[in-house]
Amino acid sequence: MTRTFTIEKGQKPTQEQLKEVMEAKKYPIVADEDAPELSPAMYKALKSCVIQRNRKKNA
Numbered sequence: 001m002t003r004t005f006t007i008e009k010g011q012k013p014t015q016e017q018l019k020e021v022m023e024a025k026k027y028p029i030v031a032d033e034d035a036p037e038l039s040p041a042m043y044k045a046l047k048s049c050v051i052q053r054n055r056k057k058n059a
């Protein structure tokens with residue numbers, strides 16, 4: 001099950017949200033047809049996009 005939380009800048013997560021995240025860290029990531037495992041090239045491209053997005057976001 002996937003849960004999404006939107007936390008605005010300056011807002012702190014609730015204790016319940018932190019507890020759920022810590023619990024989720026105990027389980028492995030499982031690739032499936034909806035979220036296939038990334039190849040090294042795809043992972044590199046994703047990482048590059050995230051870096052660029054964060055630079056624009058923080059500028």
